[in-house]
Amino acid sequence: MGKNWLYGRNVIVTGCSTGMGRDITRLLVNKYGCYVLGIARQKPKLDELKAELGDHFTYRRFDITSKEGWEGFIEDFKSIGFKPDILINNAGMIQPFTQFADLDDDKINKVIKTNFESIVWSSKAMIPVLKESKFGGIVIVSSASALLPVGGEGIYSATKCAVRGLSETLFQELRGLGIFVTNIMPGPVKTDIYKAREGEEKKVNDNLIEKVGLTSEKAAKRIVKAVRKRKPRVAIDAIAKLMDFGVRVCPRTTMKITASLMKVASKKLVPSFNPIFKEQIDRKAEIKAMKKSRKQFTYNGKKNVPNNDVFKNDMGV
Numbered sequence: 001m002g003k004n005w006l007y008g009r010n011v012i013v014t015g016c017s018t019g020m021g022r023d024i025t026r027l028l029v030n031k032y033g034c035y036v037l038g039i040a041r042q043k044p045k046l047d048e049l050k051a052e053l054g055d056h057f058t059y060r061r062f063d064i065t066s067k068e069g070w071e072g073f074i075e076d077f078k079s080i081g082f083k084p085d086i087l088i089n090n091a092g093m094i095q096p097f098t099q100f101a102d103l104d105d106d107k108i109n110k111v112i113k114t115n116f117e118s119i120v121w122s123s124k125a126m127i128p129v130l131k132e133s134k135f136g137g138i139v140i141v142s143s144a145s146a147l148l149p150v151g152g153e154g155i156y157s158a159t160k161c162a163v164r165g166l167s168e169t170l171f172q173e174l175r176g177l178g179i180f181v182t183n184i185m186p187g188p189v190k191t192d193i194y195k196a197r198e199g200e201e202k203k204v205n206d207n208l209i210e211k212v213g214l215t216s217e218k219a220a221k222r223i224v225k226a227v228r229k230r231k232p233r234v235a236i237d238a239i240a241k242l243m244d245f246g247v248r249v250c251p252r253t254t255m256k257i258t259a260s261l262m263k264v265a266s267k268k269l270v271p272s273f274n275p276i277f278k279e280q281i282d283r284k285a286e287i288k289a290m291k292k293s294r295k296q297f298t299y300n301g302k303k304n305v306p307n308n309d310v311f312k313n314d315m316g317v
């Protein structure tokens with residue numbers, strides 16, 4: 001397929017009003033002459049983008065986590081004669097930086113719905129439509145956390161791992177039908193997604209992201225380049241590539257080093273890491289003694305198995 005195949009294509013972009021989604025939309029319209037049907041929640045920002053991009057952009061607002069929402073959306077764009085070539089699943093959200101056991105139940109459900117269920121229902125609804133295009137494709141923006149999950153982001157990382165698994169499954173199922181599937185895994189990007197965090201945590205995150213993160217414009221260029229080349233799997237920045245390399249070469253060691261570095265940083269450099277590792281630090285001597293005591297147990301034969309009578313009465317023994 002020629003390098004210019006992307007020009008003039010019809011593209012659906014979720015989360016198009018801010019950050020990477022906005023810059024992906026701008027790039028597709030301004031550089032490639034695409035017609036973009038955007039999906040987002042913030043009407044004022046969508047109207048601004050419409051005024052900027054003109055007839056090559058329009059938008060819809062609905063609940064992307066809803067199966068019925070996507071079914072209704074398909075009927076909607078069919079009614080105006082829009083025939084999509086590419087679906088870019090960009091919308092997502094981050095969780096408060098906290099231990100999994102302390103994360104609010106409502107927040108868990110919201111992150112799962114936004115980051116994973118929205119992609120399940122969008123992909124399921126759109127695949128039959130994309131089969132009608134000569135240039136069909138599904139682009140899923142995952143995260144470097146899908147490569148190397150980190151403490152404090154358990155549900156966020158889990159959803160991104162799930163998204164990665166789904167994208168790789170879709171790649172296998174749709175490749176033979178001429179539909180490409182691209183899984184994008186960015187590291188830190190300077191976008192509004194981190195505004196979900198508050199107080200000291202937000203301040204530290206803003207400083208870190210400002211120092212090491214990509215701009216959303218640069219991230220958008222790399223994402224669109226990956227789409228143009230129809231790549232199946234792309235880590236778009238140095239941090240994501242380093243994480244990818246580490247888990248490929250020595251996964252266990254990489255996970256241990258990551259946790260150790262975060263634990264050290266939690267003491268002074270990154271105070272928001274402290275709640276994640278505070279119990280480990282406070283109980284260090286106790287845990288060390290516990291690990292030492294259990295070395296006496298060996299389970300090479302039944303005679304070495306500790307006696308445990310906890311179920312005797314229940315089992316009628």
